[in-house]
Amino acid sequence: MVTETGRPAAAEVTVIIVSYNTVQLTLKAIATLYANTRETTFDCVVFDNASHDHSAALIRAAFPQVQVIASDQNIGFAAANNRVAAGCETPYLLLLNPDTETHPGAVDALVRFAKSRPSAGIWGGRTVFADGSLNRASCWATPSLRGLFFRAVGIAALFRETQFVNPEAYAGWQRDSVREVDIVVGCFLLIGRPLWRQLGGFQRKYYMYGEDADLCLRARQMGYRPCITPDAQIIHHVGASTVRDEEKAILVMKARASIIRDHWPEWKVGAGIFLMWLWAALRYLGSRPIAKSRRASADRWRAVWRRRAEWLQGYA
Known part of the structure; x- marks a missing residue:
């Protein structure tokens, strides 16, 4: 986006993508991000966790406007995001998985939602699978004794859409309404940079998985109330960078x-x-x-x- 003076507008959002051996998916994620974000000014940074599929070189060649950081070792998801975020100056940070595809206007809708609901502190959207069916893993409730018991004994698998049995999954809710949630999943998570820094980013001990839950729960302890909007929708292919x-x-x-x-x-x-x-x-x-x-x-x-x-x- 260009201002009236002809200069590029200052970015509102830094989109952070952490990749690991997902070059084709990452290229698609970046392509859809640029194609479908029409109002929001953003910078995009890809941190490559020592991939063996030439991710860094191929991303640089395809998208010269993207800043690519090629790590010589896999430092994990939490540490990689922290390292990129430490150098960001935009008002918002958007964490985006490499195995995602943004739908038209998804980022724009998410940023508008954030501005309309600043008390949330952390914002997320609706995720679907490639066939368009709901992927409920855009958000979760805090694990509970009741939920863990029903899952442990197998009852949760029999009553997937019953909230009493599956409280962690917000069972029965199609993610088709605005709702306060405990945890916004890090595949598509928008957070204000001041709050990120106040929280200290992700706890580095969470090498992979759980870092987003910990971040959101710490924000809730400070009085923030993370929220989901159905107007910001993406495809999430899920787990593409986990080898085994x-x-x-x-x-x-x-x-x-x-x-x-x-x-x-x-x-x-x-x-x-x-x-x-x-x-x-x-x-x-x-x-x-x-x-x-x-x-x-x-x-x-x-x-x-x-x-x-x-x-x-x-x-x-």
Whole structure:
């Protein structure tokens, strides 16, 4: 966008994309970002976490206007975002996953929403899968003992759209209305730069997964109320940069244990960690008889169970 003087307008938003071996998806994410953002002035920074697919060079060649930082080691999602954000001066930061595609006007709608609801502090949109069906993982409620119990014993899988059974997923809500939420997921998360700095960004101990939940819950403790708007919609392909299903499952479990330890009252933590243990134990035992027919699931839960001492402690 150009001002009346002919000079480029100062950017309102810095879009931060952290990539890892997702070059084709990242190129698509950047292409849709530029094609479908029509009102908002923004800078785009890609931090590449030591990819082996020539991501940095290919992104630079395709989008010379994008600042690309090529790391010589994988420092994780939280640390990469922190490093980029430390050098930003725009009023807003937008965290955008490399496996996303923005719909027309999505970023514009999200920024307008933020300006109309400053008390939220953190804002998110609606995510869908490539076929247009709802991807409910744009936001979550804080994990609870009730929700963990129903998930551990398998009842949650039978009543996916029942809020009492699935409170963490905001079951039954199609993300089709403005709503205050506990956690905005970091695949499409807008935050004011002053609040980001006040919070100190992501806690670096959250190497991958859980860092967005921790950020939002810390903001809520300060009185902010993160919100979702259905007017800002993106496609999220989900998990494209995680190499092994087993490793992702272990990181997710470790992140959940960390959220319990960091954000639950001390008297509830022991029960929460036990329910995490029970969840893994029952899934491991239940997957053994069907190992041949569902090998991937069996392998995943066997790996999770064998490494339970690691993830039950959470991130140190």
